[in-house]
Amino acid sequence: MKTKIVATIGPASNTKEKLRALAEEGVSIFRLNFSHGTAADFVTIIGYIREVEKELNKPITIMQDLSGPKIRLGVVEEGAIQVAKGMKLLLGLTSQRPDKSDLPFLPFDHAVILETLERGDCLVLADGGLQFTVQERRSDDLVVLEANNSGIVTSRKGLALPGKATKVRALTEKDKRDLADGLALGVDAVAISYVQTADDVREAKKLIADAGRDVPVVVKLERQSAVDNLDEILAETDIIMVARGDLGVECPLPKLPGLQKRIIRACNNASKPVIVATQMLLSMVNSPAPTRAETTDVANAVLDGADCVMMSEETAMGNFPVETVRYMRRITGEAEKLLLERRLKAEEPAAEKGIPEYLAYSACLLADKAQAKALVAHSVSGASARLLSSCRPSQDIYALTPDPGTIKRLNFSWGVVPVAVDDPQATTSHLERAEHFIANCDAIAPGESAVITAGQQTGSSKATPRGTNLVKIYWK
Numbered sequence: 001m002k003t004k005i006v007a008t009i010g011p012a013s014n015t016k017e018k019l020r021a022l023a024e025e026g027v028s029i030f031r032l033n034f035s036h037g038t039a040a041d042f043v044t045i046i047g048y049i050r051e052v053e054k055e056l057n058k059p060i061t062i063m064q065d066l067s068g069p070k071i072r073l074g075v076v077e078e079g080a081i082q083v084a085k086g087m088k089l090l091l092g093l094t095s096q097r098p099d100k101s102d103l104p105f106l107p108f109d110h111a112v113i114l115e116t117l118e119r120g121d122c123l124v125l126a127d128g129g130l131q132f133t134v135q136e137r138r139s140d141d142l143v144v145l146e147a148n149n150s151g152i153v154t155s156r157k158g159l160a161l162p163g164k165a166t167k168v169r170a171l172t173e174k175d176k177r178d179l180a181d182g183l184a185l186g187v188d189a190v191a192i193s194y195v196q197t198a199d200d201v202r203e204a205k206k207l208i209a210d211a212g213r214d215v216p217v218v219v220k221l222e223r224q225s226a227v228d229n230l231d232e233i234l235a236e237t238d239i240i241m242v243a244r245g246d247l248g249v250e251c252p253l254p255k256l257p258g259l260q261k262r263i264i265r266a267c268n269n270a271s272k273p274v275i276v277a278t279q280m281l282l283s284m285v286n287s288p289a290p291t292r293a294e295t296t297d298v299a300n301a302v303l304d305g306a307d308c309v310m311m312s313e314e315t316a317m318g319n320f321p322v323e324t325v326r327y328m329r330r331i332t333g334e335a336e337k338l339l340l341e342r343r344l345k346a347e348e349p350a351a352e353k354g355i356p357e358y359l360a361y362s363a364c365l366l367a368d369k370a371q372a373k374a375l376v377a378h379s380v381s382g383a384s385a386r387l388l389s390s391c392r393p394s395q396d397i398y399a400l401t402p403d404p405g406t407i408k409r410l411n412f413s414w415g416v417v418p419v420a421v422d423d424p425q426a427t428t429s430h431l432e433r434a435e436h437f438i439a440n441c442d443a444i445a446p447g448e449s450a451v452i453t454a455g456q457q458t459g460s461s462k463a464t465p466r467g468t469n470l471v472k473i474y475w476k
Contacts, residue, residue: 002396002415003332004028004308005325006063006275009045010036010316016048018321023052023060025325028411030060031310032187035067039181046185059418061189061411063218064182066175068193069168071159073125074107081106081153083130089153091123092142103144106153112167117143124160124249125153162250165225170200176207183211188408191218191241196225201236216409218275221263222246230263234270239412241310244278261304268305269350271357271383271390273412276301277310281328285318295331302335303342307389307414340394356468359453360387363471367395367451370473373444374398376437377468378421378430378454382406382413384468388453389413395451400430400437430454431470438474449475 006029007013007022019030030049032042046062053060074094081104083089090098093114094107108114121134123145130153132145170192171179179190192204204217216238221227223246234240242263248256260276267274280298281290301309309328315321349357367375375393377385378400385399392414399410400421410418421433428436434452438444452472 001026001329001333002336003302003306004411004414005328005332006031006277006308006310007315007321007325008033008310008312010313012317012319013315013321014045014048016051019045019048020052020055021322022315022325023056023058025322026329027325028059028061029063029189029308031063031065031191031312032182033065033067033312033316034175034178034182035065035070038178039185042182043185046187050186059407059411059420061408062187063189063191064179064187065191065218065220066171066178066193068170068175068220069172070194071110071113071168072156073153073159074109075155076106076153078104079154083147083153084150085147087147088135089132089145089147090142091117091145096140096142098140098142104153106145108159110168113161114141114143116164116166117161121164122162124162125151125157160246160249163224165196165223168194168196169203170195171203171207179204179207180211183208183213183215187215188405189216189218189239189412191220193220193243194222194246195219195233196223197229198232198236201233205236214405216412220277222250224250227251227259227263230266234266234272237272238409239273239275240267241275241277242306244276248278260301264301264305267307268390271386273307273386273389273414274305275308275310275412276304276306278312280309280311281314281324284320284324284327285313288320288323290324290327290331295327298328298331299335299338302332303339305392308412339392356384356387359468359471360384360391363388363451363453364391364393366471366473367393370449370451372451372473373448374438374441374450376400376434376450376452376474378434378452379468380406382410382418384453385410385416385418386413389416396443398437398441398450400433431472435474438476444476446476449473 005027007027008031088103090103091106091108097105117134123132130151131148135144135146137143218239218241219237220241220243222243242260264274281294283291314324349361374395376398388397397416399416399418407418410416431454438450453468454470455468
């Protein structure tokens with residue numbers, strides 16, 4: 001169980017019995033989708049999750065997913081408009097609706113976006129089902145669209161502008177209220193939607209800090225502009241989610257697999273956890289077994305280097321939520337075997353990497369050479385455990401930390417088993433705590449070894465840099 005599973009909670013899974021069953025099958029992270037509710041709707045669910053966490057003695061991470069600035073049409077007066085390829089339509093503010101027009105009118109109350117539209121721009125409705133091209137902007141500021149295919153337009157349909165950056169910020173006023181409420185309820189991570197730049201991440205982190213909390217930020221990559229700014233976003237965020245639904249609208253679908261691989265590779269190189277999401281086992285909403293293509297898709301995500309795989313409708317509203325998680329665990333387990341066969345040893349860090357990366361690399365090489373049973377990392381922040389995880393060792397990584405927030409954060413990292421330990425101000429050293437853990441760990445038998453990484457103070461506290469500075473092999 002090295003690949004972590006994220007399950008979205010909804011009507012099919014919001015009872016304590018279902019939540020416990022999902023956790024027992026391997027779910028480490030529960031996603032609360034604030035696009036379909038406010039904090040008040042999740043109070044009971046959060047209470048159930050905390051009860052399950054205690055009963056199973058297993059750290060469970062609650063991820064709040066903010067809805068973001070979902071761009072939608074307004075209310076279509078006709079109820080529905082049948083669109084044929086080549087048909088012309090008008091797009092404009094509801095207040096601009098013409099009294100008389102030969103062309104159907106689509107209300108769109110996003111003045112900032114309307115102002116940026118230019119001839120040749122592409123607009124996509126209904127998750128890619130309908131596509132339009134901007135033909136002209138009239139003197140009355142209404143925008144003329146031409147349909148590229150046929151379909152039906154109804155009220156409140158989502159709209160995307162593939163490849164076009166907008167001035168819309170990732171956090172809406174609703175998101176800010178939801179974020180404050182979610183933090184007060186004790187969520188462990190926050191996912192932000194429709195991110196375009198690193199400024200969106202900085203804004204979210206400031207709001208979290210102002211609320212007196214320190215939880216990781218998950219950036220959902222849904223916009224081409226975010227992919228274009230990936231390096232800057234990676235430097236600011238804690239975790240990345242490849243949100244293939246909206247991203248598949250923003251970019252041509254044939255390019256999506258390659259894009260997914262490049263994003264995952266960038267995250268692995270930065271030692272930042274990455275989640276692959278959307279339609280992983282979608283057929284299991286109504287079927288007790290996945291399709292062959294879905295099993296291959298999940299396995300390829302693991303082989304690409306994903307730390308987590310996420311389910312949305314499958315667990316939120318599907319008929320087989322527990323069975324879906326069980327299948328997901330079996331698929332990821334088989335993919336992990338192949339991954340470890342292909343990666344017989346950790347890949348050497350790039351030349352520009354620092355000492356922490358080389359210590360993690362050395363620890364993984366030593367674990368392979370000694371055929372160690374496990375890697376044990378003592379880390380307050382969890383950074384050393386994440387570095388070990390990015391090497392994808394065959395051994396489990398036990399991450400010892402006194403920080404409850406770090407425990408929940410490490411649930412996103414591949415192969416990491418977070419373990420709570422005593423306060424770091426205690427008299428025992430990091431190394432001693434690691435050795436004590438190994439001596440009492442049932443998963444490591446007498447005669448087996450474990451490789452320890454820890455920070456040991458040497459000399460004066462001012463002269464010694466903080467962080468991992470020791471790698472040791474310990475025989476039990």
